[in-house]
Amino acid sequence: MSWLTNYVRPKIRALVQREDVPDNLWQQCPACEQMIFHRELEAALNVCTHCGHHMRLPALKRLEVLFDDGAYDRVELPRVMADPLRFRDRKRYGDRLKESRAATGNDDALIVAFGKMGGRGTVVAAFDFRFMGGSMGMAVGRGLIAAARHAVLKNAPLIAIPASGGARMQEGILSLMQMPRTVLAVDEVREAGLPFIVVLTDPTTGGVTASFAMLGDIALAEPGAVIGFAGARVIQETIREKLPQGFQRAEYLRDHGMVDRVVHRHQIRDELIRLNDLLMNPRAGQKIVPLGEPGKRRKAGKPAVADGDEQDRNEERPAAE
Amino acid sequence: MQNFLEFEKSIAELEGKMEELRHLSDIGDIKIADEVSRLQTRIDRSLNQIYSKLSPWQKVQVARHPDRPHCNDYIAALIDDFTPLAGDRGFAEDAAVMGGLGRFRGRSCVVVGQEKGNDTESRVAHNFGMARPEGYRKAQRLMRLAERFQLPVVTFVDTAGAYPGIGAEERGQAEAIARAMQVCLDIRVPVISVIIGEGGSGGAIAIAAANTVLMMEHAVYSVISPEGCASILWRSGDHAEEAAEALKLTAQDLLKLGVVDGVIDEPLGAAHRDPLMAMKAAGDAVEKALEALDGLDPDTVRARRRERFLNIGNDKLS
Ligand SMILES: [Zn+2]
Numbered sequence: 001m002s003w004l005t006n007y008v009r010p011k012i013r014a015l016v017q018r019e020d021v022p023d024n025l026w027q028q029c030p031a032c033e034q035m036i037f038h039r040e041l042e043a044a045l046n047v048c049t050h051c052g053h054h055m056r057l058p059a060l061k062r063l064e065v066l067f068d069d070g071a072y073d074r075v076e077l078p079r080v081m082a083d084p085l086r087f088r089d090r091k092r093y094g095d096r097l098k099e100s101r102a103a104t105g106n107d108d109a110l111i112v113a114f115g116k117m118g119g120r121g122t123v124v125a126a127f128d129f130r131f132m133g134g135s136m137g138m139a140v141g142r143g144l145i146a147a148a149r150h151a152v153l154k155n156a157p158l159i160a161i162p163a164s165g166g167a168r169m170q171e172g173i174l175s176l177m178q179m180p181r182t183v184l185a186v187d188e189v190r191e192a193g194l195p196f197i198v199v200l201t202d203p204t205t206g207g208v209t210a211s212f213a214m215l216g217d218i219a220l221a222e223p224g225a226v227i228g229f230a231g232a233r234v235i236q237e238t239i240r241e242k243l244p245q246g247f248q249r250a251e252y253l254r255d256h257g258m259v260d261r262v263v264h265r266h267q268i269r270d271e272l273i274r275l276n277d278l279l280m281n282p283r284a285g286q287k288i289v290p291l292g293e294p295g296k297r298r299k300a301g302k303p304a305v306a307d308g309d310e311q312d313r314n315e316e317r318p319a320a321e
Numbered sequence: 322m323q324n325f326l327e328f329e330k331s332i333a334e335l336e337g338k339m340e341e342l343r344h345l346s347d348i349g350d351i352k353i354a355d356e357v358s359r360l361q362t363r364i365d366r367s368l369n370q371i372y373s374k375l376s377p378w379q380k381v382q383v384a385r386h387p388d389r390p391h392c393n394d395y396i397a398a399l400i401d402d403f404t405p406l407a408g409d410r411g412f413a414e415d416a417a418v419m420g421g422l423g424r425f426r427g428r429s430c431v432v433v434g435q436e437k438g439n440d441t442e443s444r445v446a447h448n449f450g451m452a453r454p455e456g457y458r459k460a461q462r463l464m465r466l467a468e469r470f471q472l473p474v475v476t477f478v479d480t481a482g483a484y485p486g487i488g489a490e491e492r493g494q495a496e497a498i499a500r501a502m503q504v505c506l507d508i509r510v511p512v513i514s515v516i517i518g519e520g521g522s523g524g525a526i527a528i529a530a531a532n533t534v535l536m537m538e539h540a541v542y543s544v545i546s547p548e549g550c551a552s553i554l555w556r557s558g559d560h561a562e563e564a565a566e567a568l569k570l571t572a573q574d575l576l577k578l579g580v581v582d583g584v585i586d587e588p589l590g591a592a593h594r595d596p597l598m599a600m601k602a603a604g605d606a607v608e609k610a611l612e613a614l615d616g617l618d619p620d621t622v623r624a625r626r627r628e629r630f631l632n633i634g635n636d637k638l639s
Contacts (some may be wrong), residue, residue, distance in 0.1 A: 080634065084578070085569050089554035115383045138634050167522075167544045169554060172568045173580050176544040179523060180530040183503050206543070209495035210483075210523040215503065229495040229523070230485030234549075238485050248490060256491045274510070 029053055031224075045265050051176075054222050054265055059111045059128040062161060065270050066124060072115030075123070075150050077107070080138040085172050093170035100131045107141035109126060109164070112147040114154065118273030120280070123151040125160040129203075134164035136208050137171040142180030144212060148185035157195040157276045158186070162213045166206020175207070182212035190217070195279045199268060200227050200250065200259060218275055219259040220268065221250035227259070324593075326382050328371060332590075337362045368590035375539065377574075378565040381547060383539040384518045385481075388593035390600055391450075392419050392434035392477040395517060396602040399607075400425055400432055406466075409458035412492065417448040417484070418456030418528075420463045425475060431467035433460045433528055434477030437518070450519075451484035454497035457527050460503045461497075468508040471619070473611055476514045476528045481546065483524035498527040505530040506627055509619030513610045515603055516540045516572075516581070516594075532626045533610040534580070536572040537603065538587040542580070543570035579594055579633060583610075 026035045031053035041048075045065060046055040064070040087093040101107060109131035113124045125147040127134040144160070151158040167175040189196045198216030202225035210229050221227060228248035236243060246252045250262045263271050277284070325333040331418040339360050345353050345495070346546060375383065396403050400423035420433040437450035467474045481495055505528060514531035518543030536542060544555075547565035552558045569575070571586040585599075585606045592599035614622055 058395060083397070084634070085567070087567050089560075089564070089567060090556075142634075143536050169545050169550050169568070172544055173542060173570065173575055173578060174634055176522060176526055177580060177630065178635045179499075179526055181633065183499065183506060183530075184627055184631055187506070205628075207523050210498040211502065212499070214496040214499040228490050229483065229498070230490065235485045235487065235490070239487065241487070243487065247487065252491075256493070258493050258496060273510070 030055070047265050052223065052264070054202065054224055056129055056163065057265070058130065059126040059161075059163075062126050063111065063113050063124060066159075066272070067113070067115040067117055067122075067154075071206060072113040072124075075112040075114050075146065075288060077110070077112060077139070077143045077146050080142055082117040083170070084138065084174055085170070087172065089170075094162065096132060096170070104128055104131050106131055109134045109136070110140040110142070110143035110147075112150065114156070117269070118277065120273070120276055121156040122159060122276065123147050123154065123156050124159045124161065125200075127163040127201075127208075129163040132168060133177070134208075135166060135168035136178050136182075137168035137175045138178065140168075141175075141181045144178075144182045145185040145188075148188045151189050151194055152192045155192075155194065157197065157280065158189045159197050159199060159272060160186075160212060160216070161199045161201060162204045162208050163201045164204060164206070164208040166208055179207050179211040183215065186212045186215050195276055195310055197262075197272060197275060199272075200253075201225050203227070205229065205231065214258075217279075218261075220261050220263045221253065221259045221272065221289070222265055222268075223250055223262055225250040227253050243281050326379070326386065328375075328379055328382075331367055332364060332371070335360060335367065339364065362625055365589060366593075372539075372590055372601075376562075376566070377541075377568070377571050378547065378562040380539055380571050381519075381541050381561075381565050383591050383593075384541045386591070386593045386597075387439065389438060389518055390592055390596040391442050392436040392479055392517065394596060395434070395477050395515075395600050396432055396605065398597060399604045400430075403432070405466050406463060407459070409455040410462060411455070411458060413453075413455045415448075415453050415456035415459060416446055417452040419461055420459055425611075426604065428611070429470075429605055431463050431474045432461055432476065432477070434517075435480040435524070435528075437479060446573075448484060450480045451482060451547070452480065452524060452527075453484050453486070453489045454492045454494050457483075457497035457501040458526050464508050464512075466506050466554075468510050471510055473511040473513065473614075474505075474508070474531075475607055477533065478511070478514055478516045478520050478525045478529050478542075479518035480521045480524045481489050481519055482521035483527070493524075493606070498523050501527040502530050506630065507623065509623045511611060511614040511622050512626060513583070513607050515607060516542045517603065521546065530626070530630060532614060532622065532629065533582050534582045534605070535583045535585055535606050535610065536575060537585050537592060537599065538572055539591045540572055541565075541570045542572075542575055543568050 010163055011220040025038050026135055027038060027041055029048040032051035034050040036049055046057045063072055083094045109128050110127050125144055148158055186196050195217050197218045198213055204213055204227045226248050253259045254262050342353055342357050396548045403421055403423035405421040417435055423432055435450040436447045438444035438447040464474055511530040514529040514534045516536040516538055521543055547561040548558045550564040553562035575581045576584050585602050588595035588598040
C-alpha cells in the first residue's frame, strides 16, 4: 500500500521551496492563508495565530517545550547496519541517508530523550518528520526498543510522538519487521506497569500507525493531524468515491473511537504531566516528598548513560505502592 | 485450461503441441507415444530452466497466479474436521480471513489465513483476500481461543494487503492490525506461519508474528507491493520490475536476511502445476516446525517467539 504518496511528496517540495526563499520572514498559513510573522509563529510553536491550524513542529523543538526548563538528555541509540539491502531507486538509499543526516543533524528519524516533566523522570521518543518522512526502519525500531527499556530502567513513563509516513521502503522487509518489534517494545513498558502514552501528530500513517502508535494506554492527538493506515489517495483509487469531510483527521478518529483526546499543542505538556501523575501517583496526598534537590541534572543534548541509577529509580517510583 | 504467465510462452507452445498429440495418441501409435514422452522431457527441462532462476518480478507473478493453491485449498488438503468459525463479536464477519478449528495430522489446532478466492464470485465474497479490521479482530479472537485450550495456531498468509476503505479506516484498521500482532506475539502456544502466496505488508505481518515463519519457494513477502513502491520512489508504476528487484522480496532473499526460517520446495513449475504436492510439502514443514516446539512449556514457547523478533537484524550490526 502506498500510504506515503499523499504526505511525503508535497511536504518534500514544501521544504525545498521554503529553503529557496532565504529571508522568509512571513509565512502563509496553509489553512486560513493569512500571513504570520516568523517570530510570532515560532513563539506559538507553529500554531497559526489566526486560525489555530497546527503546522508541523521539529522534534527538537517539541522536546524543548515538553521537558521542565527545556532540559533533557538525549538517550544514545544503538547503531544499526546502514542500508542492509543496498537499496537503490532513482537514488541510492545510502545517499538519501547522508543527505537527511546532513539536513537534520540526526542519525535517523527517531530522537529519544530522558528528562523531568513536571518533576517526574519521563522518556520521550519523538519522530523527526524531516528525516525521510519520519519513516520507520531498523534504526527507529531499535530506537523504540531502547526507549522502552530506558523507561523500564528509570521506572518512567514512555511518551511516543510519531510523525511518520510509515515503514521505510528502502529497508524492505526489515522495515516491516519493525512493526512486531515495536509492539514488543511497548509490551515491555506495559508489563513493567508503566504508562505508555502516544501523542499522534501530523502525519501518523501506515506501518507506524499499525504498530506501537495504536497501542497507547492513552492516545492523544494534535488537532487536524492526519492519522490512518492507508493513504487517502490509495483509498480513493480503490473505492472510487469521495472521501468524507475531515476523513482521517484527529477529530474524525476521536469521533470514531480511535483516540482519547484531541489536545491543542500548547496544552500537551500539562496534559501529559497530569495523566502521568494520575496514573503513577494514585494517592498524591500520601506522597513522601524527598529531601533536598532530587538527582543530578545532566546537560541537554548530552547522551545519558543507559544504566540504572538507584537513586533516580527510587525517587521516581510512586510513593504509595 | 491453464493460465500461462508471460515468461512461460515457450512452455505454452510445448503444452499446446502436447495437447494435439494426446488427441492423436488415442489411436495408440507407438511413434506418437514416443513423441509425447520426448515432448514431456522438453517441457520439464524448460520448466526447470525457467523456474530455477525466476526474477523477483516473475516470482511476484507466480505468487499471484490465479491457479496457485489458496488458503482454503491448504485447509482442505491439510486440515481434517475443519470447522470454520466466524465473526469478531463486535461488528461483523469478514470472509477475507478464514479461521476455525481443525485437526492437523492428528493434533487439534486453530487455523487462520487470508483467502483470495478463485473465481469472480468467491473473490468478491472474500474481498480478494484483503481483510478489514473485523478480519484481524476475528484472528485475535481465534488466537486467544487457541491459547485457552492450549492448541497450536497455524496461519496461511496470502494477501495483497489490508483493505484500504473508508469503513476500514473508521473502524480502526491500524489498531486491529497492531492488536493482532500483539496477540500473535503474546499467546502461550506455538504459532507457525506459512507465506503461501503474497505476503503483503501490514496485512500479512498481522498474522505472521510466529515462532516459525515458513515460506513457499515462489511466494513473496514485502513491506509494500512493487507497484506501490515504484509509484512512490520512481514516481511511476512502470518501474515495478526494478522495485521488485530492489525490495528483496523472494523467499530466498528473506531466508538470507533471517526473516523467514525455512523455504518449502515447490513442485516443478511451481505450486499451481501440482497443488497437492506443494501443499503436502507445506504440511510436512509445518509438522516439523510443530514437533520442534513439542514439550516446551507455554512460557518458553512465548518467550522464544518474542526473542525471535527482537533478534531480527541484530546480527547485522555495523
Ligand atoms: Zn491559519
